Amino acid sequence: MKVGGWDWVTVEATPGYEVRQPLPSLLQRITNSIFLAMMWVLRNWLGCFIGLIALLALHRNRFQLMNLLNTFRWKLGLWWRPQRALILTLNLLHQRAELTGAAPKKSKTHHQWLGEMMTRTNDINVAQSLYALRKLIDAAAYAPHSKASEKDCAQICQTCQRGCSLKWFQTEYQQSQAADDQNQVSQAERMKHVEYTGAAHHEY
Structure with a gap:
């Protein structure tokens, strides 16, 4: 019989009568949950293994998948609003660079x-x-009355998005950027050396 809260009192207990056990502690409940989860994983190990492989593949190719999604949105935008081809292409290149x-x-x-x-x-x-893309964007920004044909814009945008692919940003662009950064560092070091030797010569 429940007398209040979580307290139970056995009334006229008979042999073999099961007495209600107290509630498990927080640690016991956490342990039981972990054990049940492990048992579920063991019973469904094949599905869990396939799901894990799929998650790893998604994580490894997340940039490629995001680029595919961005490219699909770009193509859809060109079809839906071809007059926005320039800004859509510039945004696509920005997205690839960010990835x-x-x-x-x-x-x-x-x-x-x-x-x-x-x-x-x-x-x-x-x-x-x-x-050509830069020229068209400049013209659209500073000379809006000078309009190019949508066909020419679409062709230029197509060439830019194919040439400046995600792989291009990952390899050629970054290698060239790293080389420029190295050249800047080398130039800065040479300038420091020249300044140091010049100052030393001036002291003598």
């Missing part, structure tokens, strides 16, 4: 960034398309 950790600084304009990309590609067609 590879090569996003431009906030202080850098699109004109500077696209110009930097032109110097980092070995494909002359991609460089020309980036130049």
Whole structure:
């Protein structure tokens, strides 16, 4: 019989009558939950193994999957609103750069960034398309009345998105950027050496 709260009193107990046990402690409940979870995993080990492999594959290819999603949205945007092809393409290139950790600084304009990309590609067609893309964006921003045909814009945008792929940002762009950073460090070290030797010569 329950007399209040969680207290139970056995009334007229008979042999073999089961007395209600007290509630398990918090530690016991946690231990029991872990044990039940382990038993469930053992009973469903095949499904858990397949799920683990799938999660690892998703994590390893997460950048490629996100790029596929961004590219699909870009294509859908070109079909739905072709007049926004320039801004959609620029956003796609930004997204790919962010996925590879090569996003431009906030202080850098699109004109500077696209110009930097032109110097980092070995494909002359991609460089020309980036130049045309930059020119069209500048014209749209500063001379909105000078409009290019949607067909030309679409062709330029297609070439840019194919040439500046996620793999390109991961390899060619970052290698070129690392080489430039190394050159800047070397130049800074040479300048320090020149300043040091000049100061030492002045003391003598």
